[in-house]
Amino acid sequence: MKLSRTLFATLREVPSDTEVASHALMARAGFIHKLAAGIYVYGPMMWRVLRRVEGIVRDEHDRVDCQEMLMPAVQPKELWAESGRWDRYVNDGILFHFHDRRGSEVCLGPTHEEVVTDFVRSRVQSWRQLPVILYQIQTKFRDEIRPRFGLMRGREFIMKDAYSFDVSEEAMKQSYATMREVYRAVFTRCGLRFTPVQADSGAIGGCGSEEFMVDADSGEDAIAVCRVSGYAANIEKAVSIIPPPPAAPASVLMHKEATPGARSCEDLLRMFPDLPLARMLKTVIYQASWGDRQQTVAVMCRGDRQLNEVKILNHLGALKLELADEAVVRAATGAAVGFAGPIGLKDGVRLLADASVEGVQGFLCGGNETDTHWLDAWFGRDLAQPETADFGLVQAGDATVDGGGAIEITRGIEVGHIFQLGTKYSEAMQATYNDEQQKKQPIWMGCYGIGVSRIAAAAIEQNHDENGMIWPLPIAPYAVLLVHMKPGDEAQDALAQELHDALEAQGVDVLWDDRPKVSPGAKFKDADLVGVPLRIVVGRDAAQRGVEWSERARPGEKEALSAEAARDRAVELCRAAGRRA
Ligand code: ATP
Ligand code: MG
Numbered sequence: 001m002k003l004s005r006t007l008f009a010t011l012r013e014v015p016s017d018t019e020v021a022s023h024a025l026m027a028r029a030g031f032i033h034k035l036a037a038g039i040y041v042y043g044p045m046m047w048r049v050l051r052r053v054e055g056i057v058r059d060e061h062d063r064v065d066c067q068e069m070l071m072p073a074v075q076p077k078e079l080w081a082e083s084g085r086w087d088r089y090v091n092d093g094i095l096f097h098f099h100d101r102r103g104s105e106v107c108l109g110p111t112h113e114e115v116v117t118d119f120v121r122s123r124v125q126s127w128r129q130l131p132v133i134l135y136q137i138q139t140k141f142r143d144e145i146r147p148r149f150g151l152m153r154g155r156e157f158i159m160k161d162a163y164s165f166d167v168s169e170e171a172m173k174q175s176y177a178t179m180r181e182v183y184r185a186v187f188t189r190c191g192l193r194f195t196p197v198q199a200d201s202g203a204i205g206g207c208g209s210e211e212f213m214v215d216a217d218s219g220e221d222a223i224a225v226c227r228v229s230g231y232a233a234n235i236e237k238a239v240s241i242i243p244p245p246p247a248a249p250a251s252v253l254m255h256k257e258a259t260p261g262a263r264s265c266e267d268l269l270r271m272f273p274d275l276p277l278a279r280m281l282k283t284v285i286y287q288a289s290w291g292d293r294q295q296t297v298a299v300m301c302r303g304d305r306q307l308n309e310v311k312i313l314n315h316l317g318a319l320k321l322e323l324a325d326e327a328v329v330r331a332a333t334g335a336a337v338g339f340a341g342p343i344g345l346k347d348g349v350r351l352l353a354d355a356s357v358e359g360v361q362g363f364l365c366g367g368n369e370t371d372t373h374w375l376d377a378w379f380g381r382d383l384a385q386p387e388t389a390d391f392g393l394v395q396a397g398d399a400t401v402d403g404g405g406a407i408e409i410t411r412g413i414e415v416g417h418i419f420q421l422g423t424k425y426s427e428a429m430q431a432t433y434n435d436e437q438q439k440k441q442p443i444w445m446g447c448y449g450i451g452v453s454r455i456a457a458a459a460i461e462q463n464h465d466e467n468g469m470i471w472p473l474p475i476a477p478y479a480v481l482l483v484h485m486k487p488g489d490e491a492q493d494a495l496a497q498e499l500h501d502a503l504e505a506q507g508v509d510v511l512w513d514d515r516p517k518v519s520p521g522a523k524f525k526d527a528d529l530v531g532v533p534l535r536i537v538v539g540r541d542a543a544q545r546g547v548e549w550s551e552r553a554r555p556g557e558k559e560a561l562s563a564e565a566a567r568d569r570a571v572e573l574c575r576a577a578g579r580r581a
Contacts (some may be wrong), residue, residue: 001478003513006044010529018108020218022460023150025469029529030478038147038155042453045530048477049456050158053190054137056474057160057450058186064178066133066162071115074138077105079114083428087291087513088203094259096141096155108141111204113425113447114165115407121431124443127167130433131175135162137452152413153220153458158453164446167433169422170445176420179448183212189578190455191472193462195412197223198233200310201419204447209419213412214458223412224394228405234414236310239390240398240407245302246278250359252376257364260371263338268364268373276304281357281365283340285324285332285349296324296332296349298367299391300342300365302356306393315389323462333368341366341374343383354391412460414434414451421445460531469531470552473577478511479503480570481532482525485539487516492542499536499547499563506571528552534573536566 010026018024026032031046042050058068077097080086089095089110097107109115116134121339140159147155164175178386180196189195192214199211211234213223224238225231233239233254252298262268265280271278280303288297297316301307313321326337332349342351342365357363361378379385398407426432449467456475463470473479480503484496496512503510511532513523520539527535537548547566561569 001509001511003511004515006511008045008526010526017148018150019459020149020152020461021250022152022469025460025464025529025531026150026457027040029388029469029531032150036155038144040138040151040154040156045477046456048453049471049475052475052477052579053452053455054158054160056189057137057186057452060182060189061133061135061160061162064133064182065137066182068136069134070136070138071109071112071119073109073141074106075109075112075115077107079118079429083114083117083425084400085114085203091289091291091319092203094142096143109138110140110142111159111447111449112138112161112504113163113204113421113445114429117425117429117431117445118163120163120428120443121429124165124431124433127433127435127441131164131166131171133162133164133175133179135160135448149218149220149457151453154453157451160450160452162448164448165216166444166446167432167435167441169444172420172446176418176446179418179446180210183418183448183450183507186450187212187415187455187477189474190459191463191474191577192415192455192459195223195225195232195413195417196409197225198237199417200234200314204417204419204421207420207422209417211414212416212418214392214415214455214462215410216413216458216461217411218461219411219413221412221414223410224407226400226402226405226407228265229400229402231400231402231404231407235393235409236308238394238407239399239401240394242302242305242356242392243278243398245356245359245361246276248378249279249376250362251378252362254374255375256367256369257373258371258374259339259367259373262371262373262434263336266302269573272364275364279303279360279363281342281360283342283364283366285329285340286312287322287328288313288318288326289320290318294556296328297321298332298345298349298351299343300338300351300353300386301392302354302358302360304355305354305395307354307391308393311389311391313540315352315391333366334369334373335366335368339368339370339372341368343374343377344368351386352391353386353388355388356392358385358388366470379403407442413454413461415455415458416448416450418448419446421447464531465555467525467555468529471531471533473573474579475534476531476533478509478532479574479579480510480534480536481527481530482512483520483527483537484512484514485523485537486522487514489542492538495542495547495563496538499538499567502567503570506567508570508574513535528555534570536570545570
């Protein structure tokens with residue numbers, strides 16, 4: 001492809017809303033064009049990358065007999081009412097939904113469990129028809145609270161979603177294991193460095209899930225990993241051994257302490273320098289909602305630990321959990337924000353405690369009275385041990401529960417998520433099959449998502465430098481950038497044309513920078529920005545059939561080669577990268 005024939009245009013200024021490198025570079029290079037928050041035009045270069053990613057995804061799914069199909073983006077509310085998810089998604093605000101001219105309510109699909117279950121229940125009758133795995137690559141719509149980072153978190157984005165249907169739990173686990181291997185293969189072939197982690201199942205539900213995280217400091221997800229035991233989990237899900245509570249002090253009667261203005265553990269540490277943080281118990285007030293009702297929930301936690309709201313939400317089975325505002329805190333505690341405690345909460349407030357408070361005695365806690373705390377409180381003596389479970393956030397240095405070493409916290413970009421759904425959807429929507437005894441049984445399901453457009457962004461988060469993008473060869477928009485230094489020079493024109501044709505003939509796609517009025521310096525600058533992995537420069541030595549070879553990932557390493565040698569090397573590297581035009 002001649003660059004002069006493309007609508008190639010770079011931006012001189014980085015758009016002001018870019019916070020991460022992939023977004024800034026893709027926007028600058030003209031790969032994407034913002035239409036609205038989280039909604040982008042994928043330009044021709046971007047589309048080539050996305051098609052490459054899709055090709056790898058298809059290839060790996062088809063290899064294990066998954067079948068591609070395409071489901072509608074517009075979905076009727078009735079289906080979502082059957083699964084019981086309409087209210088949750090509407091409540092979350094994530095669902096784009098509207099009325100059609102007949103007054104029926106519809107949504108733009110954020111995911112397709114309902115639609116695929118409806119499709120399968122209309123077709124599957126007998127155990128003989130299972131297992132089956134269906135997938136599609138399609139645009140998804142989610143009205144995210146914070147669309148950001150370009151393609152990383154869009155409101156309209158491309159996802160591959162697959163669904164498995166099996167006769168039993170064991171068979172479902174088999175399909176899940178197959179898909180896990182498919183995922184490893186997909187991300188490996190895309191040239192990404194990634195970590196599979198245990199994950200929370202969130203709104204999709206089900207009984208177990210794993211996420212695939214591209215290792216990147218700019219990632220939105222925090223991951224707990226242990227290099228010794230190999231443990232890896234999303235921090236939302238991660239568990240650890242909590243460091244033991246401090247020794248109990250001598251028993252003293254519980255008493256009130258005036259603590260004017262002390263709303264945080266830091267403030268209290270200044271007032272009680274001898275009291276370890278682990279003997280200060282904080283009480284955080286939340287508002288939980290279930291769609292039809294709300295409740296104020298107070299959760300206790302040791303001063304040296306943090307709460308994990310995902311664990312609290314799951315324990316409550318609530319749809320939403322938010323930090324309470326000042327009015328709710330006042331209503332629950334009778335005090336200003338910062339003085340909540342477990343003793344004397346108003347009726348109707350549900351009290352929970354994180355496992356970290358277990359065994360802590362003689363502690364400080366909020367007094368439910370402005371500017372007041374209780375000191376030397378004992379569980380069992382001054383208050384009953386509240387309903388206690390693991391609501392904690394793991395911390396760096398914690399010991400892992402599987403033995404071995406300490407937890408480290410790293411960051412990642414979630415590019416894939418696989419779920420064992422069990423019979424959640426099939427029971428709610430009556431998707432059944434007849435077993436060998438002609439008895440009706442619910443179908444066992446799994447679902448498996450890959451963020452196709454997010455993969456492109458993640459690849460650039462992992463592979464860029466100050467000059468631009470560095471595409472991994474398997475998903476690059478073009479394999480080779482042919483830099484034609486001086487169009488109009490007869491020898492250069494002839495050799496560039498020849499190389500272009502020879503490479504294309506062998507299935508290597510070439511972007512040919514033939515722009516006549518652009519200086520070599522500007523061409524190299526653009527080349528670095530666009531990040532095509534292999535570069536062949538046709539210049540001074542063209543008459544002797546000499547070219548310069550370099551790779552975007554190794555700036556500064558240039559090699560003089562014959563045109564034939566450069567061609568052969570490009571063909572060989574593309575073959576090794578599994579790249580076919
Ligand atoms: P996240 O926690 O990042 O919001 P999710 O748990 O909502 O992701 P899934 O519902 O499992 O994601 O969707 C499957 C895949 O789709 C994700 O692993 C991710 O790669 C991608 N994805 C999800 N939301 C977005 C989005 N807003 N923009 C781009 N890709 C997304
Ligand atoms: Mg999400």
